[in-house]
Amino acid sequence: MKSKLKGYKEIPIGGLILDAGNAKTYKTGGWRSKRPILDKSNCINCYFCWFYCPDNSVDVKDKDVKGFKLDYCKGCGICAVVCPKKCIKMEDEDKFEE
Amino acid sequence: MGKRLALTGDMAAAESMRQINPDVVAAYPITPQTEIMMTFSQFVADGLVDTELVRVDSEHSAMSACVGSAAAGARTMTATAANGLALMHEVVYIAASTRLPIVMPVVNRALSAPINIHCDHSDTMAERDSGWIQIFSQDPQEVYDHILLALKLSEHPDVLLPTMVNQDGFITSHGVEPVEILDDSVVKTWIGDYKPKHTLLDFENPITVGPLDLYDYYFEHKRQQVDAIDNAFKIYPQVAKELSKLTKREYPMIEQYNIEKADHVIVTMASAAGTTRYVVDQLTEKGEKVGLLKIRLFRPFPADQIVNILKGKKSVAVLDRSASFGSFPPLAEEIRNALYDEKTKPPVYSFVFGLGGRDLLPSHVEHVFKGLAKGSFNTKTIEYLGVR
Incomplete structure (x- = not known):
């Protein structure tokens, strides 16, 4: 996540935004301090996490919970709390920093 | 070549503003700056400048209007002193951080309390970490020269920061001394046109100014400001040398x-x-x-x-x-x-x-x-x- 952000020499000065509608490309996942980690061996695809996620960040493909869209997940941890199998763990984000 | 006038520091500031002929000036009167805007508004009333003079309800509004105007691509100036500068404080930072080359004569006066209208540097020193360039003038001649120098320095593409041109309240601002003034045409040619790269009024290339900037980019924008004001070290001597050629006076840092x-x-x-x-x-x-x-x-x-x-x-x-x-x-x-x-x-x-x-x-x-x-x-x- 962090490495995708640009350095101070690569961005317009003064906070100017030069491209209209760029909120679309703004990755709010950068706000996260904890990251959900899924233990798939215990997951029963109940979709509780998918229902409760306030940011549509649970990745479900072909009726199977695959993981999380980290570009948008803000690390609120609701998924981990509601999981009936306790197979989602919230881990400190700094572990994943390069 | 030019002329020699008997001017106070305030009148010298107004005279350089007249020659710069800014697109927009937004200001609020405050002792001992009042005579700058009083003299300049007479220039406006007499049609000697093309400036849009915005009479605002406070210094906070004055600097806010200047930020909007400069972001719109207009060459913008204002002037203030003491508590007026303190009231601007919030927007003073915004002007520097938004990288708007506003030039502001500041007539240094003690901050209250107790209330006092005379000189000290407490007003401008409260702004020393705001990201503005700060130049101090010893006499009316330096006030005149420094404002021209400041404009060119501020607007340089490698700098793009606002500048305060300080003078001592009453001691300099109200003391009459001989001041050598360049020809209007010489100043006009030297300062040239202000052509900012990005402006709010460029409808072909719409931009956003002053957006929310959280911990993912705010630090990077501050880091840019560090480089910008360091660049002033490099650009200042060039600009000072150019001005010296015109005035035959020197402006070492x-x-x-x-x-x-x-x-x-x-x-x-x-x-x-x-x-x-x-x-x-x-x-x-x-x-x-x-x-x-x-x-x-x-x-x-x-x-x-x-x-x-x-x-x-x-x-x-x-x-x-x-x-x-x-x-x-x-x-x-x-x-x-x-x-x-x-x-x-x-x-x-x-x-x-x-x-x-x-x-x-x-x-x-x-x-x-x-x-x-x-x-x-x-x-x-x-x-x-x-x-x-």
């Missing part, structure tokens, strides 16, 4: 007077440099080895140049026209900080003078030089000149 042979040096800014120079002349005539270092550019602070001049001296006295309650005053801190890495360095003594317009008398300056020679001051304490 720091000005040395009788320094080479001096053992004991006073460092100070603005009109106090004039008083100090007078005393340096008198004492030199009596065979004493004393000198003056006048700081013209305070932000960015030209520490390297200062170190080279001061490191071999026997002692240094720094005269500040503002206090920093609970610590040493701003200029003394800068000078000490600059000298810290030197193996051999002079003791630096700190003096506060002139708060609320108290005169700095030649006898005060003489007292400092004599004490330096005798070694009778203490580096751990601050001396207060002229206080009862």
Whole structure:
């Protein structure tokens, strides 16, 4: 996540935004301090996490919970709390920093 | 080639503003700045400038209007003093951070309370970390010259920062002195047109100014500001050299007077440099080895140049026209900080003078030089000149 952000020499000065509608490309996942980690061996695809996620960040493909869209997940941890199998763990984000 | 006029510091500021002919000026009157805008608004009323003069309800609104105007791509100026500058404070930071090259004459006056209309530097020193370039003027001539210099420096694409051009309230702002004015056409040609790269009124290329900027990019934008004000070190001498060619006067970041042979040096800014120079002349005539270092550019602070001049001296006295309650005053801190890495360095003594317009008398300056020679001051304490 962090490495995708640009350095101070690569961005317009003064906070100017030069491209209209760029909120679309703004990755709010950068706000996260904890990251959900899924233990798939215990997951029963109940979709509780998918229902409760306030940011549509649970990745479900072909009726199977695959993981999380980290570009948008803000690390609120609701998924981990509601999981009936306790197979989602919230881990400190700094572990994943390069 | 030009002419010589009898002008106060305020009128000299208005005269340079007339020649710059800014697109927009938004200002609110405050003593002792009022005469700048009073004189300039007469120029507007007489049709001598094309400026859109915005009469606002406060200095907070004045700087806000300037930020909007400069972001829209207009060459923008204002002027203020003391509590007016303090009321602007929030937007002063925004102007620098948004990288808008606004030029603002500041007529230095003591901040309240108790209320006082006379000179000290507490107003501008409260803005020293705002990201503005700060230039100090000794007399009306320097006020006129520095405003032209500031405009060119601020608008340079490698800088793009606002500049405060300081002068001492009443001492300079209301004192009449001869001022040499360039021809209008010479100024017009030299400053050229202001052509910002991105503006709010460029409808073909719409932009957002002043968006939310959280911990993922705010730091990067601050880092850019560091480079921008450092670039002023590089650009300032170029601009000063260009202006010198027109005026035949010099504008070094720091000005040395009788320094080479001096053992004991006073460092100070603005009109106090004039008083100090007078005393340096008198004492030199009596065979004493004393000198003056006048700081013209305070932000960015030209520490390297200062170190080279001061490191071999026997002692240094720094005269500040503002206090920093609970610590040493701003200029003394800068000078000490600059000298810290030197193996051999002079003791630096700190003096506060002139708060609320108290005169700095030649006898005060003489007292400092004599004490330096005798070694009778203490580096751990601050001396207060002229206080009862």
